[in-house]
Amino acid sequence: MKENSIITGFHAHVYYDSDTREVAAKIREGLGAKFEVVLGRWHDQPVGPHPKSMYQVAFAPHEFPQVVPWLMLNREGLDILVHPETGDDVTDHTAHALWLGKKLELNIKFLQGIS
Template sequence: MQENTVNITGFHAHIYFDNPTREAATRVREGLSAFDVRLGRWHEKPIGPHPKSMYQVAFSPEQFSKVVPWLMLNREGLDILVHPETGDDVKDHTDHSLWLGEKLELKIEFLRQVGTA
């Protein structure tokens, strides 16, 4: 049975880093600037459901086939969460997500609380 993808309005990639991998994260960010993406600000400590420092990259469904393969080949060992935007933050960050590198444990309870606020 085929899932409906009409509800995907965009995608986010969360690029995780720490002090030893910050330079790699900078190089990945510089490479991403060649694409039609919105680069979010650097978060130097965990924020929201994210367990590590990270920055977000937002892109359209049309850019998925360009951005994600590039990240697969150029992530420099960084852990990256890629998820759709469907309006269901919990499912987008869990059931609908894909990981490049290690799958980190997100603080999903944070998303549940925000979703009911």
């Protein structure tokens, strides 16, 4: 059994498109105002393993019980990936992942270093 202590942090990836960017901005504003999070850059094109536009929100393990329920109630129909940071990117984005909304198909080969 793995211990929770291997989780050094969490990432939430908020996915959007041109029609929902304003909704994503509203969610981002709420996250920044209410919680101790680090808001990543806007990526208006797919980047890394992510199949569509998104921004990342990083937060510490102690913030999980506040951030994730807030996202559950305030995601406004957007799809969000929440995953731990354990040092194993592939497993964190797959077996350890939590999806709010629709589960999107990630490019896991990118995480494996396969092009």
